[in-house]
Amino acid sequence: MTSFAVVAEGLRKRYGDADALDGFDLTVPEGTVYGLLGPNGAGKTTAVRILTTLLRPDEGRAVVAGFDVVTQPDRVRHAIGLAGQQPTVDEILTGRENLEMWGRLRHLGAAAARRRAGELLERFGLAEAAGKRVRHYSGGMRRRLDLAAAFVLAPRVLFLDEPTTGLDPRNRNEVWQTVRGLAEAGSTVLMTTQYLFEADRLAHRIAVVDAGRVIAEDTPERLKSAVGGDHVDLVLRHAADLAEAARVLAGAAGAEPVADHDTRRLTVPVRDRIGALTRIMRELQERGVEVEDVTLRRPTLDEVFLSITGANSTNGTNGVTAVTGEGTAA
Amino acid sequence: MTALPLTPALPRTRRERLRWTLADGWTIARSNLVHWTRNPAAVLNALLYPIVMVLLFGYVFGSAMNVAGGGDYREFLMPGMYAQSMTMGVMTTMIIIATGSARGVTDRFRSMPISQAAVVLGRSFADMVNSVLELAVLLACGLVVGWGWHRGAGAALAAVGLLLLLRFALIWVGIYVGLALTPESASAAWMPLLPITMLADTFVSPALMPGWMRVIAEWNPLSATVAACRELFGNPGWGGDSWAAQHALWLAIGWPALITLVFLPLSARRYRRLNR
Structure with missing residues (x-):
């Protein structure tokens, strides 16, 4: 068994005239929580879509859970879970019915799907709301149900695309706790985020993505100290x-x-x-x-970008202008 | 890495794969059908709409209509109403497909080891169940306003079969178009659709239309189904001496077959190309 859950080499994807990915390389060790950090339009979602077999790369190759995403898509799909930017839960069904449906679609059989739905509802803190229709759920509850749906088979690699976008702080904390729990249960988690503090809280390693490629890769600690650690702001x-x-x-x-x-x-x-x-x-x-x-x-994403792109001027300032004005207060 | 609790093996044989596809299709169809049972307002709406149309056309416009060869206008009208309602059913398919794509449901299915055939199978099964219900209500409504079948139950069932065949063929159009549309534009599709259902022998005889319009109306796939149904139900038709009008029964099978033949592979291709 390889010790890497995800290996991507030289991924390239063009849309019209623009490169969404431009030589994207990534290596995610098994059993880690890995953060893809970057501004809107950096290529994070495109990368996740290629790694989850939803998109075909124009160039390059990627191996997820030991299988090639282009030539063995079914094997990859069998080994992964995906929770996209918006919850795909069915609002008209109850939480329990949603999970039973996903369980049956994962071929657990009716009885096992029911049992698994019960376990997941318990584990994701949704047991009390199990019989309620999802349309009455809060934003955080929907996200957690969506994560649970991606976790029906305890996937070897779990992809989370901006799991907390649009959530209030309380709901965001709930989702963070859930993600930590998933990682402790043995899954590798690859998550994208626009927020340094989120990657900092959750990820063992972070890849900073800008203009379709990884421009820095390290532990949160070292990335932050590259920026100079935390900041003091003073108003006189x-x-x-x-x-x-x-x-x-x-x-x-x-x-x-x-x-x-x-x-x-x-x-x-x-x-x-x-x-x-x-x-x-x-x-x-x-x-x-x-x-x-x-x-x-904590340093903002802008400051991380400034320090990385400042040290590596070939990458220009696109990423910086793209992130300014995105309130990333910790 | 800890041991994972549940990992059913991927199917290896063709038979296992077929079993998965059918099981998945049923799971998806069932959740689609549950939507109906949970949303009585929408059901009532969908069923009331054709009833209102029957009353509107049967009594408001109908009082000013004369059937070309003589006969009761409502007897003439009802097969047109049935076919129109089957055609408008394509809206349901289109909206659900477009919404699924926009909300990421399609992507979630595609990120799972489910055959896309299962997704489509479930979708079309649910749509057909809806259409059968809708048609049943309309038929009952027809009986109330004085419509009936006069050539025996066998011929009547054949007519119902032709109506459902048209609906089935349009599922593939709905999937093909729905995959390319936003939910908003899919909901607006009734605008081009409604005239198409009327530019046929649905409500009036094409013989009364201006020349070019008459040709379109005569060759409209809907006209074939409507004319064939009138024949099989034993309702008054408008006759017509064009080739299309003379061979309505064959065209009522041929058109849906052709539509399916064209749009089924097209929609399968569009599904596959979602990864571009």
Whole structure:
């Protein structure tokens, strides 16, 4: 048995004049939660559609669970589960009926499908709503039911395309917990997301995707430290204090802060989160610099892109402009 | 990797594969049929609509109509109503197929080891069950307004068979077109569809239409089914001396066969090409 759940080499897919994928390479070790991180239009969904046999690549090859996606699509389909960007659950059926239907379509037989539906409802926290029609479910419940449907056969590789898009924080937490549980049960999970903090919470490894290819691949820890770790955001009461405060920040963080005069804001990456924050606040107080607001936050996707594409200028700035304005607050 | 709890083996033999296909088709058909039982408003709507049309055409317009060869207009009308309702049924297929694609249901099916034939089989079975019910209501409605069959139960059943054959052929048109449409545009398809069902011998004799329109109406596949049904039910027809009118019975079999022959492979191809 190979130790890789997914191997993709040089995948290419064109739509008209645009390359959705342009030499996409990926290696996902078995038993991991793997995050594909990138802005809208980076090619994440196209990659997932090729890996789940829904699309045929123009070039390149991909092996999922040991089977070629082009020449052995049925074997791949047998080994995977897919939960797309929108839940495909049937609103008119109840949660239990949905899962029984998917169970029968997975050829469990009526009795086993019923039993499996019961187990999944229990495990995904839907037991109480089992008899209710899905149209009365909340967004989070639908997602969880959709995940359960993808999990009927405990797939070896589970593909989740933006599993939390459009969910409120509470529902998002529920889905995160569910995904963790699935990984603990032994599935490899490949998920796409636009949010660094989501990939950070869930994934063992992250591939950063931009313009149809993987531009960086590492653990969340190392990716974040490449950006300089977490950031301190500071808003001053008086713009006149900006220069002095910037000196304090530079001294405490060991990095040059970015200043914005109009909003009286200073931003600096910090490695020692609490230590640096405490030192900054103390020194500012000693110097009589008034602070209006302070936050300690994770780097945004924009900052990750800036740092990667900044170090690797051949990839241009497309990805950066594409992600600005996407509120990715942690 | 922990042991996975359930992994039924993929079918190896042709027989196993056929068994899977039939079982999957039934599963999909059943969930489609459950939709009907859960949505009484939609069912009532679907069944009331043809009744309203019968009343509208039978009594409002019908009072001003004369059947060319003499005879009761409502006897003339009903086979047209049956065929129109079978034709409009293609809307159901189209909307469900378009909605399935838009909502990712089609993709989920395609990401599973299910034969696409099963998906289509389930879809067409459910559509046919719906159509049989709809036709049954319409036939009952016809009996109430004074329509009847006069050439025995065998001929009447043959006519019903021809109507369902037309509906069956149109399933493939519905799938082919539905795969290319958004749900919104699929719902708007009644606009081109309605005139097509009227540009036939459904409500009036093509003999009364201007020349070019008359040719279209005579060769409309719907006209063949309607004329053949009138003949088999023993209802008054408009006669007609064109080749198409003289050979209605054969055309009522030939047209649906041709439509199926063209659109079944086309829709299968469009399904396969979804991976492009």
